[in-house]
Amino acid sequence: MTDYSPFTGRRADPPKPVLVQRLWRVTNAHGSVLSCGLYLHPYGIEARCGYGSEDNFLMSQVERTPQAARERADEWLATALSRGFAITE
Numbered sequence: 001m002t003d004y005s006p007f008t009g010r011r012a013d014p015p016k017p018v019l020v021q022r023l024w025r026v027t028n029a030h031g032s033v034l035s036c037g038l039y040l041h042p043y044g045i046e047a048r049c050g051y052g053s054e055d056n057f058l059m060s061q062v063e064r065t066p067q068a069a070r071e072r073a074d075e076w077l078a079t080a081l082s083r084g085f086a087i088t089e
Helices: 066-082
Strands: 019-027 033-041 044-051 057-063
Touching: 019 066, 033 066, 044 066, 057 066
Parallel strands: none
Antiparallel strands: 019 033, 033 044, 044 057
């Protein structure tokens, strides 16, 4: 991590996302796996949904409470299931 200095223009590196809980994984007909998890965020809990690594996400929403983040992830799961995905875990 580098420290910010107005003379060098360096800023602190953003913290790596910390996975709190993996909520679900779904697979489409082509075998692509879409997963969703809850991550720590400076302003609350972040729900992330995407393919592959944690840096490759399609949707992200920061909520103040874990319950609100889980509800958002449930909405995304319902959308994925309505579009032909099947639960794998």
